[in-house]
Amino acid sequence: MVLARLSLAPGRARRTRRLALDPASIRRITVSLIASELERFRQCSVSPETWLGWGDDLGLDERGIGFDSLALLDLCTATNEFFHLFESGVEDYLFVRRTLGEWVTVIARGLELRADHLGFRTSGSTGRPKLCVHSMRGLNTELQTLGEILPEATRVVSLVPPHHIYGFLFSVGLPLHLDIPVIDARGIAPGALARQLTAGDVVIATPFLWNVLLRNIRQWPEGVTGVSSTAAMPMDLTETLKAAGLSRLVEIYGSTETAGIGWRDDHAGPFRLFPHWRFSTDERRLWRDLGDGSPEEIPIMDRLERLGEDGGFRPAGRLDQAVQIGGTNVYPARIAAVIEAMPGVSRCLIRLDGNAENEAAIRLKAFVVPDKGQTIDDLEQRIRQELAQWVSAVERPVRYSFGTELPVNAIGKDADW
Known part of the structure; x- marks a missing residue:
């Protein structure tokens, strides 16, 4: 399937919207950020059963979930970096407001005043974690493409954290863009999840999580689409999922630094560049259209082997793992x-x-x-x-x-x- 030929099927046209985070999305991202920072502070995992029970009156300091003054400073910084609250000047309110509900209100107000960028941190698997800043304009351009790739989507079921860029794009941005509901399924057992799935659902997971799902869900309901990213999807896992009834599996290629670059749903074939990307003469870079006709040249992490003239490629190893x-x-x-x-x-x-x-x-x-x-x-x-x-x-x-x-x-x- 060539991306340039993608279009919504007759009768499937729908209203899309410019990316603007609503209070429910802000709350879900903030909870995910808090849980992640709490895990780092405590050096142990925080189960979904814990953060699913957090109410708006949850205290964030030592009298609440236990952040001491230095850890709370780290949490404020991580939240400020993600939402870029310094662009609107409301970031200092995070230091004086101490409940989850108050933070959601502060963040929502900041984004009302100005919402130009979001910041995502890498996992640090190839070095120290680093902050990668993306413009809302660029993210919105990608969401338009994702909406065309997934015209069958009527609901998103996500198993990935929304404060990572993959989770944000598919479990926050895409549902808002297509005006469809989203279920955060990280706290749902695989068997219970299988009973809730229905035609039109798009399940967002990683190769690791797809393997877990496969071991627990032997037969998938008809009409369910899967999306995978963050690592290469093994061919045998893809084939076994489809044999178990998964209607379609879309693999996204990209990184925290670049967001999505390409996609495929034929796992024997190449990836194809999203239409807002094009190859550069420098193998270490790609050109990206920001959505207003102004291109920027972006460094990439992998060497891409070009296949044909229609944007096909295969990842051919990291350019520099030093x-x-x-x-x-x-x-x-x-x-x-x-x-x-x-x-x-x-x-x-x-x-x-x-x-x-x-x-x-x-x-x-x-x-x-x-x-x-x-x-x-x-x-x-x-x-x-x-x-x-x-x-x-x-x-x-x-x-x-x-x-x-x-x-x-x-x-x-x-x-x-």
Whole structure:
């Protein structure tokens, strides 16, 4: 299917609207931000059963859910960054208002005054997490395309957090754009979810979550569409989902830095650029139309192999997976591969370990999943000894953690530990 030929089927024309966040959407995003910051503060997960019970009178300080003064400052900063409240000048009210309901009111007022940008943080899987700013105009341009790709949508059922860009676009932006309802299904058991699904539902998940759903839902209701992003969708998983009755599976290619770039619903075929993107002569960049005819050149994370002249492409690996340690380019994926090749090691994940404000203290850390039956008593020492033979000092992790599975976040991407 060629994107340029997409159009709504006769009789399916519907009203679309310019992206403007309503109080319900603001509340859902804010709850997700608070839960994420609370997990980081407590160093443990916050279950949906917890945040589903949060009312507007929820206190955000130590007398409420437990943020101390410094953690509350971090939460205010994260919220300000996401909604860009400094553009309207209301950000200081977050520091004096201390309940969830008051925060929603402050944010809504700020967006009424000015709503030009939103900020999304990366997961940090290829380096330190960073803030990526997107214009509302650019997000609205993408939503127009997503509405054409999913003309069958009558309801969105989301399993991903709305404060991540993927979750925002599909569980906040798309329902508002198409004027259709949304269900936040993160707190619904798979069996109960299957009983609630109906034709016209579009389920938003990640490859990790699709695998969980497949293990619990053996037969999908007729007319349900799936959307997947954040990582490559395995071909066998796609085929098994369709064999189980999933009507259609749309895979979105993009990143926090770029938002969506392309899509496909034939997983044996290439991705196709969204119509507001076009290739550049520089393989490290793409051109994006902001919606008013003014293009901007955007750096991309992967090398894209062009296929044909109609915008087809395949991701062909990261352009640069390097991180800086002591002024030296270090490649975490390469070091992880060296460790995974060692006897007794099943999986390995490497990340930066250190304070972003103290560059001299930044080194690498490793999370290792041992082979079944392998004890960890001497495994760390053996890894350190073998690694010293293969990589330089700055490339060696200074801290090791062990577990039965690699840590992942709420959308199935590599998580910090």
